[in-house]
Amino acid sequence: MRSGGERTENGRVDYQELVDEVCALLGTPATLEGRDFRLIAFGAHDNEDDRVMDPVRTRSILRRRSAPGVREWFESFGITTAREPVRIPPEPAAGVLTGRICLPVRHGAVVYGYVWLLDDGAVALGDPRLDEAMAVAERIGSLLAEEARAGARLGELLRTALAAGTPGAVRELAAALGAAAEGALTVVAVTPWELDTDVPAPLPGASAVCVAPGAPPHALAALTRPAAARAVADRLRGPGRVAGIGGTRHGPLGPDGLSGAWREALAAARTAGAEDRFGGVARWSELGPYRLLTALPARAPDPAVAALLRPEHRELARTAETFLDNAGQAARTAQTLGIHRQTLYYRLSRVERLTGLDLGSGADRLLLHMELKTARLR
Known part of the structure; x- marks a missing residue:
């Protein structure tokens, strides 16, 4: 058995490797979701049975999240406090055509996510293979906890850098990011973001995430590579939320680059909320006249x-x-x-x-x- 997922170029763990390990242990498709039910990784599936790709699994994979109603239904089985596998029966009315076995992903007293196994009844809860799968889930929990701690630190540094905008604050953030502060970078803004809403950590594709300083409506800021910006925006936006993507800056990360990309991301988010044609996510480079209009001070109509x-x-x-x-x-x-x-x-x-x-x-x-x-x- 491997000791854990390999780390990617930016130092993040490759959770896909660990999910594949669970799939191989049990011979069934598996998905890994965070505690907010956002998709982190999923295993391949070769089954042609439509029930395998039921509406809930399809939505989770395609939209990278589960609907709030689905989340409440699964949580009603006690998965948020469970320390052992939980069997969840099918419920066609909820879009769950195939049952699930949920492996809680924990570290100490905190649940960081869930590994979901499609369940056709062939695996008993006492199956020793589930013990091995739970061991993998524990490793995932430790890694997610480690990333959450590191993410919280980076998020605080990003928040300070956005608020202060001083070279010293940005240098401290860049030093903590290491290689992730080099090369092409941009910022994603998601608004409105309620202060009591969890900040996703880890957030695949993002180097640092924080709730940005400022008056309501609050916004979430994510520092990311331009190639990953759209995926990050799609993961974060949802009902009532829009996202904007700032222009590309080339590292090393500097105060002007960070603050400029953040202003552009906020302007793009405002435009996404104003124009349906952007589909809830707008890029600074695509705003056209809104690049000028969003820079004008607030005033009464002519x-x-x-x-x-x-x-x-x-x-x-x-x-x-x-x-x-x-x-x-x-x-x-x-x-x-x-x-x-x-x-x-x-x-x-x-x-x-x-x-x-x-x-x-x-x-x-x-x-x-x-x-x-x-x-x-x-």
Whole structure:
């Protein structure tokens, strides 16, 4: 038996190796999730039975997390306090078509995660192979605890560096990161992040994670490689949360690079919350005019446009924005909105009367377009 997973380039443990070891011991697919039910690693499966890939397992693998309802259902079997394997029966209503055996991943009194085994009834809870699998789970628990301690230290250093922005604070963070502070780096911002929500540790792909300083809505900051940024953002965002990815900086890590990437990530997160087309995750490099708009100080709308932004004129504002997004092309705008062209012209004339702006004027169009986009950020 191997002594543990190998460490990757950034010093993280390769938990995939340990999960594969459990799969080999029991001859069944296994997954490793953190205590927050976020996926860490999963074993290959060759079974063509649809029940093996039931909705819960599929969601866990594809979305890197389980739904809150599923988490509550599994926790109802006492897995958060268990020290031995727990058998969980199938429950089609919950999307669990195949039963599970849960191996709690603990270190001392703390549960750090769970190894999930698909259970067709062939493995008895007294099977000596489960004892060996639990030994692997204990090793995983020790490694996760070690990473949690190291992650907490790095997270505090990242928080201090973001708050202070001084060369000394950033140098201390860079020294603790070692080689991870070199090369291409960026920052991911996820907001809003409630203060009582656990900070994921470890977070695959991230070198350091913290709840960033500042007034609500609070944000989570993750220092990561650009190639891993999207995966990190997808792991962290969820219902009601959006994520932004800052521009790439090249190490060694410095104050300007860190603070600049963080500002860009926050701007990208604001934009992701304003524009549905980003799907909840936006990159600084893809923001277009929002790179400028997010840098402007907060202010009241321009007096000419203020009336248009009132709730009762929401449809007129949407029409004007779509018209300007389509470079003033009436046919394309009408098609996008699903209205007759004459209806479009009527609405645009109402916009002109309401604002006093001339949609035939480039300057007036620019003012209106900027105000409509800024209103989304508010």
